[in-house]
Amino acid sequence: MRDHELPPYAPALMESTRAIGYSIETAIADIVDNSITAMANKIEINFFPIGSPYLSILDNGIGMTKSELIEAMRYGSSNPLDTRGEEDLGRFGLGLKTASMSQCRKLTVISKKGETFSGAQWDLDHIARTTKWSLLLLAEEDFKAFPHVEQLKEMESGTLVIWQELDKVKEGTTNLSTIMGRYMDNVRKHLSLVFHRYINGEVGIQRVAIEINKLSVEAIDPFLTEKSTQVIDDEIINIDGQKVIVRPYLLPHISQLNESEISMLGGEDGIRKLQGFYVYRNKRLLIWGTWFRMMRKGDLSKLARVRIDIPNSLDSLWTLDIKKSMAIPPAIVQQNVASIIKRLGEVSKRTWTFRGRKEIDDDKIHIWNRLKTRDGGVLYEINRDHPLVEAISCNNKREIHNLFKHIERSLPLNQLYVDLTSDHKIVKDSELSEVDLIQMIKGLLSGCNNAKERQEMINKLSITEPFAQNTDLLEKMLQEAQ
Ligand SMILES: Nc1ncnc2c1ncn2[C@@H]1O[C@H](COP(=O)(O)OP(=O)(O)O)[C@@H](O)[C@H]1O
Ligand SMILES: [Mg+2]
Known part of the structure; x- marks a missing residue:
């Protein structure tokens, strides 16, 4: 055997990487990753839809020298098998190129580091002509043609990424301005969530300010950390000397949330849909709202x-994809979290169903429930x-419910209190007579369709007030009805 070097055909490979499957928001997030890794604390995103439309991302990070920039423009600028700096959000040495080219045909990167100012460009049309990996290097006089260059010049260091000829963004629309407004809303939401720990400046990480068209991107905290409870302790899983930290949160019941909090959690539907794991790689949210098929998204776990x-450093175990929108937990993590999920599900169920605890707890069904509220x-x-309620409420459920609500709200509790504590004799209605009971039982049995249902009714009545003490009567009437 002998070596035969076979480099890829540039135009074909570049075109195909455009189909990796980025959305505009995941593509922008990938560029923001680079800015954060470059230690930027301010990132400005600008979108300009008219004339020659462009989208630009400007950061005040450490910037690149000319040779660093050229290396950065290479497809596969670093090997995914190399060890990365601890704070590095990059992975494959592809993001800058593939994310950008998934949205546009022309990518220009201009960077300032120390006194050096350099620029380079990938232009798909140029490559189609040369059929080579022809990177265009910008000369001094080329810079002024690009937006925001003046801003970059004023910074000590930084990098400006510009997307032009936004063919993928434009696809299927004639009016870029309107569609872009909507896209930008999505981008804003996406960045708010994905980088919320950076935007909030969590302890131990550099706070980052992100702006889109001069409007700052606010953090969305999917755990509502201030209000949620952490019901179970952190679980630390050790893998090859590296730590995976699992922290289960339980959201407050929806009745305790105001509108903006509900919307932060994804809206009323979102609360349920977005339950699940939130996986962060170096504090950057990768994937969220899934139980990785370890359990169903049920109503009972919706607060978890x-x-x-x-x-x-554990990338290889998590099967991270190029767009960083997929990561599957390794078996060892799955085993460890399985028990957490189960415990959490149980607590969540309690929070969700807990409107009040039944006070009179004697295993009997009463007509009045006395509940303790939270x-x-x-x-x-x-x-x-209560069977008597069920028997009447089949047809007019809503009206009966409203009537009950009204009765419940207008219980003369204060007056009752006064009467009970005073010397007034409270005239208690005389005990129910057997005739009354028989009437009621008859009525309930007549609503049953067959012997089985009648048997079930009698069983239920035997633990229901006011029938419970009259089991003999219940038995007798069941015999008669069969
Ligand atoms: N905004 C930036 N500031 C400084 N350096 C950058 C910036 N963006 C990209 N780079 C450099 O370009 C390299 C390639 O970026 P990229 O293609 O996204 O791959 P990765 O992030 O996986 O390394 C980065 O490793 C970094 O050295
Ligand atoms: Mg990157």
Whole structure:
């Protein structure tokens, strides 16, 4: 055997990498990753839809020298198998190129470092002509043709990424301005969430300010950390000497949230849909709102969100994809989180169903429920599951519910209190007579369709007030009805 060097055919390979599957928001996030890795604390995104439309991302990071810039423009500028700096958000040495080219035909990168000012460009049309990997290097007089260059010049160091000929963004629309407004909303939301820990300046990481068309991007905290409870301790999983930190959160019940909090959690539907794991690689959110098929997204676990922090040194285990929108947890992590999920599901279920705890807890079904509310109050409620209620409410459910609500709210509690504590004799209605009971039981049995249903009804009545003490009567009437 002997070596035969076979480099890729440039135009074909560049065209195909455009189909990796980035959306405009994931593409921009990949460029922002580079800025954060370059230690920028300010990132300005500008979109200009008219004339010669462009999208630009300017950061005040460490910048690149000319040779560094040329190397950065190379497809596969670094080997994914190399060890990365601990804070590096990069991975394949592709993002800058593939993310950009997934949206546009012309990518220009201009960078300032020390006194050096350099620029380079990939232009798909130029490459189609030369059929080579022809990178265009900008000369001094070329710079002024690009937007925001003046701003970069004023900075100590930084990098400006410019996308032009936005063919993919334009696809299927004649009016770039309108569609772009919508796209930019998505981009804003995406960045708010994906970089929320950077925008908030969490302890231990550099705070980063991001602006889109001069409007700052606010952080979206998917755990509502201030208000949520962390019901179970952090779980630290050690893998090859590296730590994966799992922190389960339980959101507050929706009744305790205001509108902006609900919207932060993804809206009323979103709360349920976005339950699951939130996986962060170096504090940057990679993937969220999934249980990785380890359990179903049920109603009962809808308040559970689990933060998982992974370091970039474990990339190989997590099967990270190029767009950084997929990562599958390795078996060892799956085993460890399985038990957490189960415990969390149980607590979540309690929070969700807990409107009040039943006070009279004698295993009998009463017509009145006395409930203790979460904030220490008491609530009296007509038991909607009482057979007498069920029997009448099939047709007019809503009206009956409204009537009950009204009765419940207008219980003369204060007056009752006064009467009970005074010397007034409270005239208690005489005990129900057997005739009354028989009437009621008959009525309930007549609503049953067959012997089985009648048996079930009698079983239920035997634990229901006021029938419970009259089991003999219940038995007798069941015999008669069969
Ligand atoms: N905004 C930036 N500031 C400084 N250096 C950058 C910037 N963007 C890209 N680079 C350099 O270009 C390289 C290639 O970037 P990229 O193609 O996104 O791959 P990766 O991020 O996986 O390394 C980076 O490793 C970095 O050295
Ligand atoms: Mg990158």
